[in-house]
Structure formats: structure tokens, C-alpha cells
Amino acid sequence: MSKPILLVGGTVLVHDQDDHPIPCEKDVVIEGDVITKIEEKVNVELYPDATVIDCKNKIISPGFIDTHHHLWQTQLTGRHGDDSLVDYMATGNLTAFFFTPEDIFWGQLGGALQALNGGTTTVADHAHMNYSGEHTNRATDATIASGIRSVFCYTPTPLVASWDHNGPALNWDILADWVIPYFSELSRKLKVHPLLSLGLAFDGYALVPPHITKSLFETARSLDCQIITTHYARNLLLGEPPSVVKTLYDLDLLSKDCVISHATDATQEDIAMLKEKGASVSCTPVLELQMGLGSPMVCKPELTGNTSLGCDSHSVVRGSMLDQMRAALSNGRGEQVRLLRAAGKFPMQMKPSVEDIFNLATIHGARALGMQNKIGRIDVGLKADIVIWGTTSPSMVCAAIHDPVAAIVTQAGTHDAECVIVGGNIRKNGGRLMATIGKSDSLDSVAQGVNQLSLTSHMGDGKEFEHAVEPTGIEWELVAEKLVKSRAEIESRIAETGYDAKEARTEFMAGFGFDATCLEV
Ligand SMILES: [Zn+2]
Numbered sequence: 195m196s197k198p199i200l201l202v203g204g205t206v207l208v209h210d211q212d213d214h215p216i217p218c219e220k221d222v223v224i225e226g227d228v229i230t231k232i233e234e235k236v237n238v239e240l241y242p243d244a245t246v247i248d249c250k251n252k253i254i255s256p257g258f259i260d261t262h263h264h265l266w267q268t269q270l271t272g273r274h275g276d277d278s279l280v281d282y283m284a285t286g287n288l289t290a291f292f293f294t295p296e297d298i299f300w301g302q303l304g305g306a307l308q309a310l311n312g313g314t315t316t317v318a319d320h321a322h323m324n325y326s327g328e329h330t331n332r333a334t335d336a337t338i339a340s341g342i343r344s345v346f347c348y349t350p351t352p353l354v355a356s357w358d359h360n361g362p363a364l365n366w367d368i369l370a371d372w373v374i375p376y377f378s379e380l381s382r383k384l385k386v387h388p389l390l391s392l393g394l395a396f397d398g399y400a401l402v403p404p405h406i407t408k409s410l411f412e413t414a415r416s417l418d419c420q421i422i423t424t425h426y427a428r429n430l431l432l433g434e435p436p437s438v439v440k441t442l443y444d445l446d447l448l449s450k451d452c453v454i455s456h457a458t459d460a461t462q463e464d465i466a467m468l469k470e471k472g473a474s475v476s477c478t479p480v481l482e483l484q485m486g487l488g489s490p491m492v493c494k495p496e497l498t499g500n501t502s503l504g505c506d507s508h509s510v511v512r513g514s515m516l517d518q519m520r521a522a523l524s525n526g527r528g529e530q531v532r533l534l535r536a537a538g539k540f541p542m543q544m545k546p547s548v549e550d551i552f553n554l555a556t557i558h559g560a561r562a563l564g565m566q567n568k569i570g571r572i573d574v575g576l577k578a579d580i581v582i583w584g585t586t587s588p589s590m591v592c593a594a595i596h597d598p599v600a601a602i603v604t605q606a607g608t609h610d611a612e613c614v615i616v617g618g619n620i621r622k623n624g625g626r627l628m629a630t631i632g633k634s635d636s637l638d639s640v641a642q643g644v645n646q647l648s649l650t651s652h653m654g655d656g657k658e659f660e661h662a663v664e665p666t667g668i669e670w671e672l673v674a675e676k677l678v679k680s681r682a683e684i685e686s687r688i689a690e691t692g693y694d695a696k697e698a699r700t701e702f703m704a705g706f707g708f709d710a711t712c713l714e715v
Contacts, residue, residue, distance in 0.1 A: 198243065198244040199578070199618065200245070200247065201580070203248060204222075204253065208220075208571070213557060214549065217598050223241070227619075228577055247582065252612070255556075255572070259562075260314045260318065260518075264305075264321070266298050266305060267508060268302075268305050268308070268508065269293075269300070272509075274286055280703070280713065289688060290323040291353070295326070295329045297683070297684060298323055298329050303336035303339055304674075304677050305513060306336065307673060308508055308512075310621050312608040313515065314515050315569070316565070318453060319345065319346050319347055320425075321347055334346060334390065338389070341616050341629065342389070342621070344389065345563055347393035348377050349395040350368040352364045357693065358693065359693050369406065369410070374410075381418070391420040392418070394423070399436070408445055420565070424438055424455065426454050427482070428460060429459065437460075439454060448467060453562055454476070455476045455504065456488070458487045458490060459489050459491075473500070474501065475500060475502075477490050477518075477522065477554075478503070478504045478511075478518065480521045481510055483521065485510060493546045502558045503519065503554045505517075519554070526545065578616075582613035583612065587609065627669065628667040628669060629668050
């Protein structure tokens with residue numbers, strides 16, 4: 195078992211029974227992967243082997259919970275600055291075809307580390323890059339190596355069968371013979387790991403008959419999937435109806451384990467069905483506003499209690515929950531002012547509050563994932579998923595003294611997340627990220643080391659997770675070097691096809707149910 199960790203002398207944000215995060219001057223004791231004490235003055239001498247972290251002038255908060263993200267996409271970062279959803283599909287999402295399993299490993303590791311860097315300790319990963327079992331294996335290897343907590347949502351999805359100068363040819367058979375057996379095997383493998391759990395991500399309602407959708411959901415629930423997640427955005431491109439929410443409701447599949455990503459411009463009927471069944475919406479306001487998905491539902495009074503936050507594609511926006519929190523705050527307050535103005539009023543106090551937003555990224559995220567008894571708050575018996583924030587940077591100084599919650603929500607940068615702890619393991623310290631990978635002497639042998647590590651990860655008997663090789667750390671600079679190399683190789687493979695995705699962006703839109711007639715020309 196790892197050494198205890200003592201967080202001494204900091205300001206701890208402890209949620210009370212009414213969900214208010216209360217700043218408390220207390221020490222925190224972490225033993226194993228859980229919080230075992232929160233006391234005014236812990237006797238350090240009782241823990242002679244402990245790692246003691248001086249938290250004077252620091253804020254100790256729960257880690258953020260990102261309920262919608264595609265962690266594999268790091269090599270695509272930067273190419274979608276002005277893209278709408280149309281170009282993202284052609285030049286981003288579908289280019290997973292050009293990723294080898296090793297490219298997936300580095301992309302996934304980069305995405306997970308970027309999330310940790312900003313204080314995210316749990317992510318619901320909508321993993322739609324499953325070209326083969328080996329691609330998925332390498333994605334889970336990378337997730338393990340990063341040390342993030344993840345609901346890995348396996349995704350049966352249309353895959354590119356071939357890609358030449360005429361463009362991609364898609365295979366619309368999303369449930370090939372190997373998919374369900376692999377999904378079941380993945381369930382068995384993930385059960386042995388303390389930080390990973392299985393989920394299902396599905397968007398193929400137009401591609402399979404309803405009874406197949408029902409069967410798939412039943413399989414997922416029989417495998418104890420933590421969540422079932424699905425994209426849904428109402429806009430002209432995606433047409434209307436059908437409503438994904440109504441489709442699930444009519445099939446009697448909508449339930450509290452469902453996380454609907456976006457639900458932009460959801461109808462009142464959608465909202466009523468979501469509320470009735472206790473399903474939740476993962477709002478990703480930065481991306482939703484940036485790519486034309488529609489009006490974010492975050493902070494809509496009708497959905498209070500049923501929303502959380504996600505980053506979605508860090509190839510498009512930064513994989514930082516701080517960005518999402520600020521966008522949620524601005525979008526929610528803009529909506530409040532718009533509604534009040536229509537009624538001839540001016541706000542007395544701004545809504546949503548910074549506390550509302552902080553809770554979206556913490557306790558409401560945990561509830562969306564059905565993990566509220568494990569994560570989302572700092573409390574005795576809960577998992578030690580914690581961020582230690584500095585309070586003296588140019589943006590945090592003074593603000594953190596006056597109101598720690600407001601300081602995090604309105605002022606903090608990723609550099610202020612000085613220390614990030616997941617399940618009792620320190621994953622960022624002194625501002626430095628660390629991935630835990632099998633022992634190796636050089637970057638070129640790192641991937642091989644991870645292979646050994648993951649083999650043991652996946653071959654356990656369900657009782658205890660053990661490492662085949664003694665884990666060792668690699669620092670971010672080495673991951674960055676590998677990512678740059680991987681990106682160049684992917685770009686080269688794309689260029690070899692001679693295909694201009696932007697020129698022919700609408701060719702395959704119909705297959706995804708996109709309405710090309712609505713496009714601005
Ligand atoms: Zn998404």
C-alpha cells in the first residue's frame with residue numbers, strides 16, 4: 195500500500211448537506227486511495243512514513259469531473275479553430291482511420307494528462323476510435339498510464355473502411371461480429387482496475403433497427419456499465435426530429451444511467467422526459483458555442499439538478515474544465531439578463547452563482563456518473579481525488595483569501611492547479627505532470643514497457659491490480675516529443691491519399707443524417 199499523504203494547513207472546501215462548499219481550515223489524511231480524516235490539527239507524528247504536503251496558503255478542492263470527452267484526439271489539436279461541425283467530421287473525427295494503435299496511445303495519454311493538468315480527476319471518455327481491439331487496448335493502456343479516473347465508454351461507431359483520393363468509404367455496419375464479444379471481454383478486463391470502469395457510448399440509432407439498440411443497451415446494463423452516453427444536438431444540420439431523447443424514451447431505455455451530451459436547444463418535451471427518468475445532460479458550452487451545435491442547456495432552470503459539464507473535443511477547445519466553468523457562468527448569466535430584460539427588469543443578483551458552477555464541475559458530475567458515493571466531494575470515506583490550488587499567482591492573489599470558490603471559478607488558471615491527486619496517487623506536483631509507465635531507459639522503449647504493464651492490468655483475476663513491471667514516471671516533455679512525431683506521421687498518411695477533405699466535406703454527410711441543404715454557401 196502507498197504511504198499516507200497528509201495535507202496540512204490548507205483551506206479545505208467541504209460540501210455540507212445542502213451542497214454548499216464551505217471553506218474549512220483543516221488537515222486532510224489520505225490512506226490508500228481514500229480520505230480517512232479531516233481534522234483541525236492532525237498529529238503528524240502518528241504518521242512517520244507519510245508524505246506531508248504543506249498546504250499553507252493553498253485551497254484544497256475536490257477534483258473536477260468531466261462528463262463528456264474524447265481523450266484520443268490530441269494529435270488533431272489546433273486544426274479546428276474556425277471549423278463548424280461539418281469540417282470537424284471530415285478533418286477531425288474520421289481521421290481516426292489514420293491512427294495506428296500507438297498513435298492512439300500517445301493521443302489518449304496526451305488528452306488525459308491535459309485534463310489532469312487543469313484539475314480534472316475523473317472523465318467520462320466517449321471513446322469513438324475503436325478500429326480494432328488493439329486500438330482500444332492501447333487507449334485503456336494510456337488511460338492507466340496517465341493515472342486519471344475514467345469511465346471508458348466503448349463506442350460501436352461507423353468506421354472508415356478505406357480512404358483514397360476520392361475520400362473515405364465508410365463501413366456503416368457498426369456492430370461487426372467482433373464488437374460485442376470484445377465489449378464483454380473489455381468489461382472483464384476493466385473490472386480489475388481501481389480507476390477504470392466501463393461505459394457504453396452509442397450514436398447509431400439511424401443505423402440499426404430499434405430491437406438491436408434495445409439489445410445493445412441490455413447488454414451494457416448486464417455488464418454493469420457505469421453509464422450509457424449518447425450525443426444529441428438539435429440544430430438544422432442534424433435535422434429534427436427525431437429526438438434522441440424521445441427515441442430512448444419510446445424504447446423505454448431512458449434512465450438515470452443515461453448521460454446525454456449537449457442536448458442543445460432541447461425541446462420542453464425532451465426536458466420533461468429527461469426529468470421524469472432522471473437522465474442527465476453533459477453540457478460542453480465552449481465547444482457548443484464554437485462549432486454551431488446550438489444553444490447550451492447549461493444553467494437552464496428547467497434542468498437544474500440534471501446537468502454537468504464536459505470538455506468534449508480537446509482538438510477543438512482546451513481540455514480544461516476551468517474554461518467550461520467560465521463559459522457556463524457567462525452563458526447562464528447572459529440568459530438570465532436576456533429573460534429579465536424581456537420582463538423589463540435588471541438582475542439584483544447574478545445567477546447562476548459561482549457556487550452553482552463549482553458544483554456542476556464536482557458533485558453534479560459525480561451524480562451524473564452514478565459515482566456520488568465515491569467522488570465529487572471531500573469527505574471521510576470518499577476517494578482521494580483532490581486538487582491543491584496555489585493562491586498567490588497574479589490572478590489568484592487576494593481573490594482566494596476573500597472567496598476560495600469564486601477564485602477557482604473566475605480566476606484560476608491550469609498553472610494554479612499545483613498538485614493533483616487521484617485515488618491517493620499524486621499525478622501532478624509542483625506544477626509538473628507525471629505519467630506512470632513501465633520501467634524503461636528511453637522514450638522509444640516506453641511503449642513496450644506500457645505493453646507489459648497493461649498486460650498485467652488486464653489479466654488480473656478481479657481481486658487486485660498488480661503491475662508486472664515496477665512503474666516509473668515519465669515527464670510531460672517526453673510525451674510531447676512523442677506526440678509531435680506521431681502527429682507528423684498521421685499528417686503524412688493523410689497527405690498520401692491526395693484527398694482534400696474540405697473540398698468534399700458534404701460527400702458523406704447523409705450517412706450521418708446531416709442535412710446538406712441547410713448549409714450556408
Ligand atoms: Zn462529443
